[in-house]
Amino acid sequence: MSKTVSGFSKLNKIEKIDWLISNFFNNDEKVAKCLAQYWNSNKILQDLHDDFIENTISNFYMPFAIAPNFVINGKDYTIPMTIEESSVVAAASLVAKFWSTRGGFKATVISTVKIGQVHFMFEGNKIALQNYFSSKKEGLFKVTEEITKNMKKRGGGILDIELRDKTAELNNYYQLHVTFETADSMGANFINSCLEAIANEFENEGIQIVMSILSNYVPDCLVRAEVSCKVNELYAENSALFAQKFVQAVQIANAEPHRAVTHNKGIMNGVDAVVLATGNDFRAIEAGAHAYAAKDGQYKSLTNATIENGIFKFWIEVPLALGTVGGLTKLHPLSKLSLQLLGNPSAKELMEIIAVAGLAQNFAALRALTTTGIQKGHMKMHLTNIIKQLGATESEKQFLINYFENKTVTHNAVVEAYNKLVGDK
Secondary structure: OOOOOOOHHHOOHHHHHHHHHHHHOOOOHHHHHHHHOOOOOOHHHHHHHHOOOOOOOOOOOOOEEEEEEEEEOOEEEEEEEEOOOOOHHHHHHHHHHHHHOOOOEEEEEEEEOEEEEEEEEEOOOHHHHHHHHHHHHHHHHHOOHHHHHHHHHOOOEEEEEEEEEOOOOOOOEEEEEEEEEOOOEOOHHHHHHHHHHHHHHHOOOOEEEEEEEEEOOOOOEEEEEEEEEEHHHOOOOOHHHHHHHHHHHHHHHHHOHHHHHHHHHHHHHHHHHHHHHOOOOHHHHHHHHHHHHOOOOOOOOOEEEEEEOOEEEEEEEEEOOOOOEOHHHOOOHHHHHHHHHOOOOOHHHHHHHHHHHHHHHHHHHHHHHOOOOHHHHHHHHHHHHHHHHOOOOHHHHHHHHHHOOOOOOOHHHHHHHHHHHHHOO
8 A cells, every 4th residue: 555645744743643653553542642752842842843843753862971181271161961972071081181180172163165166067167167267257256245244244245256166076066165154153055055156157048057065075174173191190000001002093093994984983972972962964974074084085084092201192184063042052952051061162273172072082092992892881870771781670680780790791691590580689
């Protein structure tokens, strides 16, 4: 039986759910109850969430946590994090505390340039195209003046428009490569509006505009964060060996793409958690960061580490196109609260904070990997999730936590211990 539907978007929420459970869940009322239990009891707040996207039927909650004790450029921060993976927040908090007694994190924004492109096809003479562009360039700036006037007041706007010949990559393909400064906004709508106005002004009979769109690859919207200390201050048991293995772990991520992907995934655990909490676009950040990791022709680590003259240094350089105004940053109550928690930072300061979160997460992962192994801490944190899945009572939960205090945690081991506990009752 066909499950296609016409006019679905015009149905109200209850009608959408009725259609869903009748077509996919055999009219199971438990499905409707499951969806409804995540609605916000505050109707105004629920209506706000319903308007974020289309065809909403419920809310999908993510844990909202905080990681205290970060010191960044001499300033104390408690960082909001939204993530479902256990151990991430705990690891960030521990690393923040560790480095707070060793000078804290240093961070600086290297550049904040963002990019948009008008992609077009042209089969005529290249010199004629260049002459046409030169004659039109001033007019391309003028046609966007109404769009850019408010951005200019905040120190932003269009920086330059450049004609690029891409015919070596694709026959007849050219682009207008436009650079922007968007101040404290991420600027996606602003950039796209400018590009469309530019495209309309530039198009003529010989120029076929294909599309006009910002790029999420922003290698010139770059931030650096770092930590450093004497090698003998790193690790209680054997600092020199730990530092050596740590640097080797980073070198392996630079040499081996299979490792680099997992290495950078750990970095993005920290980055994405703060990006989400502050109402920014984590998909754009992910895409841009991973493209930057492959900028030299091979996918590599986003972090680096060295030991020189007895000093251990660990740093990250990562592109982060972020905003502290516009979008969800002012609409979602928890995003607003997150920015308030961070002291209502500028976009540049938020870039620094998020880069630090990524660096801290990577330090935690590499410290675990090169010492006790990643699973010991991770599975301890995961233990409570396994116990919940088993439906254990509070007393059974406490017994299992105590039981596994000095034992290896695996899913099978927890199930066996639980079954034995229940069987012995």
